[in-house]
Amino acid sequence: MPAVSIERAKAVLSEFVLVNQETSIDKLVLGKENYTKFVNEFWTAKQRQANSIHEISYRACYKPQLPRFFIDIFTEKGDTVYDPFAGRGTTLIEAALMGRNIVSNDVNPLSVILTKPRLNIPRIDEIEGRLDEIEFGQSEADIDLSMFFDKKTEYEIVSLKNRLLDSDVDNWIRMVSTNRLTGHSAGFFSGYTLPPNQAASQKSQKLINARLEIVPPYKNTKEIILKKSKSLLRNINSKLRRELKTINSTFSSLDSRKTSHIQNDSINLTVTSPPFLNIVKYAADNWLRCWFNDIDASEVESRISLCRTVETWSEIMGSVFDELYRITIPGGWVAFEVGEVNNGKIKLDEHVVPLGLESGFVCAGVMVNSQDFTKTSNIWGVNNMKIGTNTNRIVLFHKPK
Ligand SMILES: C[S@@+](CC[C@H](N)C(=O)[O-])C[C@H]1O[C@@H](n2cnc3c(N)ncnc32)[C@H](O)[C@@H]1O
Incomplete structure (x- = not known):
């Protein structure tokens, strides 16, 4: 001291x-x-x-x-x-x-x-290797997320949610995924929405989509996770x-x-x-x-x-x-x-x-x-x-x- x-x-x-x-x-x-x-x-x-x-x-x-x-x-x-x-x-x-x-x-x-x-930071090659390993299924979310995500993106998110384990590399991927869920630019899993720290409600997201006449596009979650990881590291x-x-x-x-x-x-x-x-x-x-x-x-x-x-x-x-x-x-x-x-x-x-x-x-x-x-x-x-x-x-x- x-x-x-x-x-x-x-x-x-x-x-x-x-x-x-x-x-x-x-x-x-x-x-x-x-x-x-x-x-x-x-x-x-x-x-x-x-x-x-x-x-x-x-x-x-x-x-x-x-x-x-x-x-x-x-x-x-x-x-x-x-x-x-x-x-x-x-x-x-x-x-x-x-x-x-x-x-x-x-x-x-x-x-x-x-x-x-x-x-407990993994190396980029460890993150990349683990992402390659995770297989994406076709399970839907247990709540309606169609206003935020394209269907295939939703499957990927649900697979990540269900398949990530409790290891350093998986905890890293979970953190980055959590951070990338929604946002107002291309680097997020969602279509256009509020900034990432203020998730819109399902109802308000429907209004945003209607006002801007948009449908959430497909986003490649693994690519987004890897890109954000490289930036953080x-x-x-x-x-x-x-x-x-x-x-x-x-x-x-x-x-x-x-x-x-x-x-x-x-x-x-x-x-x-x-x-x-x-x-x-x-x-x-x-x-x-x-x-x-x-x-x-x-x-x-x-x-x-x-x-x-x-x-x-x-x-x-x-x-x-x-x-x-x-x-x-x-x-x-x-x-x-x-x-x-x-x-x-x-x-x-x-x-x-x-x-x-x-x-x-x-x-x-x-x-x-x-x-x-x-x-x-x-x-x-x-x-x-x-x-x-x-x-x-x-x-x-x-x-x-
Ligand atoms: C102003 S934020 C802190 C932000 C932080 N300085 C940072 O840079 O991220 C206040 C935090 O207090 C937490 N919080 C609110 N009530 C609390 C309580 N009774 N005990 C512990 N945490 C609480 C909230 O979850 C929130 O994360």
Whole structure:
């Protein structure tokens, strides 16, 4: 564990003011206390390109540069990084690429399916060989998918769904197939539809087809899987593949308030982004991906924390913070990313600060990525959240030693 004191953290964050003239320091006043706000368009000019292995779409995901910033400052190789709301696993994959051990949790089991195969990466020739081996039958899906897929494509998808086993190469193919099910370009199994992270319902897809006067064309699923695999693996060499296999990883699909399998004082850093009130419908957006993976989307939906009011949201997040405090090592850190809701009328960071304090954390400050909406969409990967959040705010907490 690196000796990062709270003073050091504040100093590192303050360096932005020196190296980047545009960073401004603001104050967040809550009661009698002042907290420093660092406001800037962070991680742009000097931004290093993210590894291609991240390119799996997911609703409301952030870009890898965000967790990398905190992992770099607050951890060393061999430390453990956690994300209780892991989604597509951006924090964990970036942490693994940086040689950190990882603990991943998301109430939706889809998160494991999208993340784990990227730690046990097969070679392209293994993927190609396995695809050649899988024979396609003529079984139809158990639900009507004719509005999304041509009949022969549907047979191929059903064969993949039924015949993939639990091996590294099959788990990889399952992850890529899940990612390629539906989308709005030629590289997807479906005809034209919404972007891949927001599956249309069967009814709305029929309307899309009628409006555009289209019928889903045949798509060669094996070719699409291979092409996407090559693209995901373009920055992975055999050394990195070997290193990723050695990362200690733990995955769970629990409510992040109840993660008793994670030991006390065991996490060096958490970087996470919780569900923002009820803006994003994670289960509805993933229904087809869940079907492909035999996950009951409505059961998942019942466990996802959707809150209409800030009060209920705060109650849930308060319990999440209690759990984070328990598992964070003394001297460890939490970077909690939230957005602005209702066009900036609700600033969730101001609600998050007291929650962390109540659990025992010290607040080291708030980083605000201040941009206009279009820029934010590009830099932080929130283009899929048309309403709700257009500024990212990260509240940084420290567990005293
Ligand atoms: C904003 S997304 C996280 C995205 C992630 N940062 C990424 O880059 O992919 C929030 C996630 O929280 C999950 N979630 C919602 N309620 C949860 C709960 N009570 N416990 C654990 N996960 C939950 C959702 O399934 C969703 O994947």
